[in-house]
Amino acid sequence: MKLALGPILYYWEREATFSFYDEIAAAPVDIVYLGETVCSRRHTLRTEDWFEVADKLAAAGKEVVLSTQALIESESDLKTLRRLTGNGKFMVEANDMGAVHQLSAAKVPFVAGPHINTYNPQTLELLNELGAKRWVMPVEMSREALSHMQATRPAGMETEVFAYGRLPLAFSARCFTARHYNLPKDDCQFRCMDYPNGLTLNTREGQPFLALNGIQTMSASIYNLIGELDSMRATGVDVVRVSPQAFHTPKILKLFRDALDGRTTAQAAAQQMTKLMFDQACDGYWHGKPGIEQSYLAPAENE
Amino acid sequence: MSPKASLELVCPAGNLPALKIAVDNGADCVYMGFKDNTNARAFAGLNFDPASAREGVRYAHAKGAKVLLALNTFPQSDKWERWQGAVDNAVELGIDAIILADPGLMRYAARTYPNLRLHLSVQGSATNYEAINFYHEHFGVQRAVIPRVLSLAQVEQVVKNTPVEIELFGFGGLCVMVEGRCALSSYATGESPNTCGVCSPAKAVRWQQTPEGLESRLNGVLLDRYGKDENAGYPTLCKGRFEVNNETYYAIEEPTSLNTLEMLPEMIAMGIAAIKIEGRQRSPAYVEQVTKVWRAAIDSAKRAPQSYNVNPAWMAQLNKVAEGQQNTLGAYNRPWK
Numbered sequence: 088m089k090l091a092l093g094p095i096l097y098y099w100e101r102e103a104t105f106s107f108y109d110e111i112a113a114a115p116v117d118i119v120y121l122g123e124t125v126c127s128r129r130h131t132l133r134t135e136d137w138f139e140v141a142d143k144l145a146a147a148g149k150e151v152v153l154s155t156q157a158l159i160e161s162e163s164d165l166k167t168l169r170r171l172t173g174n175g176k177f178m179v180e181a182n183d184m185g186a187v188h189q190l191s192a193a194k195v196p197f198v199a200g201p202h203i204n205t206y207n208p209q210t211l212e213l214l215n216e217l218g219a220k221r222w223v224m225p226v227e228m229s230r231e232a233l234s235h236m237q238a239t240r241p242a243g244m245e246t247e248v249f250a251y252g253r254l255p256l257a258f259s260a261r262c263f264t265a266r267h268y269n270l271p272k273d274d275c276q277f278r279c280m281d282y283p284n285g286l287t288l289n290t291r292e293g294q295p296f297l298a299l300n301g302i303q304t305m306s307a308s309i310y311n312l313i314g315e316l317d318s319m320r321a322t323g324v325d326v327v328r329v330s331p332q333a334f335h336t337p338k339i340l341k342l343f344r345d346a347l348d349g350r351t352t353a354q355a356a357a358q359q360m361t362k363l364m365f366d367q368a369c370d371g372y373w374h375g376k377p378g379i380e381q382s383y384l385a386p387a388e389n390e
Numbered sequence: 391m392s393p394k395a396s397l398e399l400v401c402p403a404g405n406l407p408a409l410k411i412a413v414d415n416g417a418d419c420v421y422m423g424f425k426d427n428t429n430a431r432a433f434a435g436l437n438f439d440p441a442s443a444r445e446g447v448r449y450a451h452a453k454g455a456k457v458l459l460a461l462n463t464f465p466q467s468d469k470w471e472r473w474q475g476a477v478d479n480a481v482e483l484g485i486d487a488i489i490l491a492d493p494g495l496m497r498y499a500a501r502t503y504p505n506l507r508l509h510l511s512v513q514g515s516a517t518n519y520e521a522i523n524f525y526h527e528h529f530g531v532q533r534a535v536i537p538r539v540l541s542l543a544q545v546e547q548v549v550k551n552t553p554v555e556i557e558l559f560g561f562g563g564l565c566v567m568v569e570g571r572c573a574l575s576s577y578a579t580g581e582s583p584n585t586c587g588v589c590s591p592a593k594a595v596r597w598q599q600t601p602e603g604l605e606s607r608l609n610g611v612l613l614d615r616y617g618k619d620e621n622a623g624y625p626t627l628c629k630g631r632f633e634v635n636n637e638t639y640y641a642i643e644e645p646t647s648l649n650t651l652e653m654l655p656e657m658i659a660m661g662i663a664a665i666k667i668e669g670r671q672r673s674p675a676y677v678e679q680v681t682k683v684w685r686a687a688i689d690s691a692k693r694a695p696q697s698y699n700v701n702p703a704w705m706a707q708l709n710k711v712a713e714g715q716q717n718t719l720g721a722y723n724r725p726w727k
Binding site (some may be wrong): 157158159160161162164165168183184185186187188189191202204206207208209210211212213214225226227228231232233235236254256257258259260261263266267286287288289290291292293294296297299304306371372375376377378379 | 465525
C-alpha cells in the first residue's frame with residue numbers, strides 16, 4: 088500500500104506552510120495532496136505558490152495531486168477551480184461535481200476526492216468512465232461497505248482511505264470560527280489561523296466533541312486506523328491517507344510507513360503514536376459504528 | 391410559458407392527509423417519499439406505502455397538481471436494488487418527476503426511462519453552475535434544488551449560467567450545513583442523511599431531568615441542557631449549545647426557521663422556477679397553514695411585483711408554525727456575512 092498526505096485542512100502561516108512541505112519532501116510519503124480545500128478567503132499561499140510547492144515536491148520524487156475546494160460558490164471560486172483543473176501538469180483531486188465536470192470534459196484523469204459522494208459501485212463505475220483513476224472513500228463508510236465496492240471495482244481504479252486525522256465531517260457557508268468571535272465572515276480577521284489544529288468544541292459537560300475549522304466542522308477525536316492496516320490490505324485498499332496536523336506529521340508518516348513495511352508492528356506504532364496525538368483517537372466508522380467510537384485499544388492506553 | 395410566470399409552489403407531503411391538504415390549498419407540486427431509507431426523511435410513521443402513493447398521485451393529478459418523489463439518499467453499496475426498485479416503482483405509479491442525489495442512480499434512471507423527468511436534490515450538493523450543468527449534460531436533469539448556503543446574488547449567477555430550472559427553499563427548518571455534505575449525525579449515532587436518510591435520529595435521543603436542568607442527549611453525547619423557563623427543541627445535533635473556549639452558546643446554529651417571503655419579487659424576477667417548503671415530518675396543520683400563506687404570497691407577487699408587500703397576517707401565521715419561533719432569511723441575505 089502507498090502512503091499519502093492529504094491537503095492541509097487548516098489555515099497556517101505562510102512560512103510555516105513552506106517549512107512544513109520542506110520537511111515533507113524528506114518524509115517517507117509517496118503521494119502529497121496540495122491546495123486550499125476549505126475556504127476561499129484563506130490566501131497566505133496563492134495558486135502560484137501551490138504550484139511552486141508542487142514542483143519542489145515532484146522534484147523530491149513525490150507524486151503530487153492538486154486538491155480542489157469542496158464548497159464552490161462564487162465566480163472567483165470557479166476561476167481558481169479552472170486554474171487547477173487546467174494546470175496541465177499535475178493530477179487533480181476533484182472535491183465537487185463542478186470539478187468532475189471540467190476534468191471529464193477535458194478528458195484529464197483525476198482523483199475523485201473524499202467529498203464526492205461515492206457510496207455505491209454504480210457511482211464508482213460512472214466516475215471511472217469519466218476519467219477517475221483513484222477514489223477516496225467517504226469518511227463515514229465502513230470496511231464492510233467498502234468491501235462491496237471493492238468486489239466490483241473497475242479495473243485500474245485505486246482506492247484510498249482517510250486513515251489519520253480529525254475527520255472533515257461537514258461544510259457550511261457560515262464560518263463558525265468567525266461566529267465564535269462574533270465577526271462577520273467577510274471580516275473574519277482570519278481567526279482560524281490561531282487554531283492550527285482547529286478549535287475544539289466541548290459538550291456542556293466538557294467532552295471534546297467537534298472541532299471548528301472555519302466553514303468546516305471536524306471531529307474533535309483523531310480518526311486513526313493505524314491498527315487496521317491489515318484489514319485495509321485485505322480489503323484491497325491501495326492508498327492510506329494521513330491528514331496533516333500542525334506538529335509531528337513527519338513522525339506520524341514514518342510510523343505508518345514502518346507499520347506498512349513491516350519494520351514495526353501496528354501495536355508498537357499505535358503505542359508510539361499516542362504521544363504524538365493532541366486528542367483521543369476514534370475509529371468507529373471503519374467498524375460500521377458511530378464515528379466517535381474507538382474499538383482498537385492501543386497498548387499505551389493501558390499504561 | 392417563461393419560468394418567471396410559472397413559479398411553482400412545492401409543498402411537503404409526509405403522508406396522504408398532508409398531501410391532500412397541500413393540493414387543496416394551492417400547491418402546484420407536492421413531494422413525498424417511500425416508506426424506507428430511499429429518502430432523506432426516513433422517519434417512523436411517515437411516508438407512503440404503495441397504496442397510499444397510488445391514491446396520492448390519483449388525488450393530485452385529478453386536481454391538476456404534480457407529484458414529485460424524493461429518492462435523495464445515497465444507495466448503500468450492498469443495497470442498490472432497493473433504490474433501483476424505487477425508481478421503477480415511481481415510473482409505474484406515474485410520478486411526475488423524481489428528485490435524486492446519487493449520480494449512479496441518476497444514470498440508471500436516465501438510461502432506463504429516458505422520458506422520466508429528473509430533478510437534482512438539494513442532497514446533491516450542487517452549489518455552482520458547473521456542477522449543475524454536469525447533471526444536465528450527462529443525465530438531462532431539468533431542475534436543481536440549491537443547497538441553503540448561497541446568497542441571492544450567487545443564486546442569480548447560477549440561474550444565468552445554466553439551462554436547468556432552479557428551485558429554492560422558501561420556508562422551513564434550516565440546515566446550516568451544505569446538504570449532502572454533513573456527516574455530523576453519523577459521527578454521533580452511526581446514521582446520517584447520506585447513508586440512512588436521517589439526521590439526529592429519534593431512537594438515539596434521550597431526555598433526562600437532572601438537578602442542572604432537562605438534558606437532551608444524542609447517543610450519550612450531551613447536546614443541550616435547559617433551564618426551567620427555556621423551551622426545549624428537538625435535539626438536532628447542530629442546534630445544541632456547546633462550550634468553546636469556556637463560553638457556552640449555540641456554537642453552530644440557533645434553532646431558527648427560514649422564511650423568504652419578502653424576497654419573492656426578486657426571486658421571480660431572476661427566473662427562479664419553484665419555491666420549496668420544507669417539512670415532510672411536520673403535521674398536516676403545518677402544511678395547510680404554510681401552503682395557504684405561500685399560495686397567497688406567490689399569487690400576489692406574480693400579479694403585482696412592484697407593489698408587493700409582505701402581509702403582516704402572513705408572517706403571523708407562519709411564525710406560529712415556525713421551528714424555534716423565529717425567522718431568518720438564511721444565506722440568501724447574509725447578515726453574518
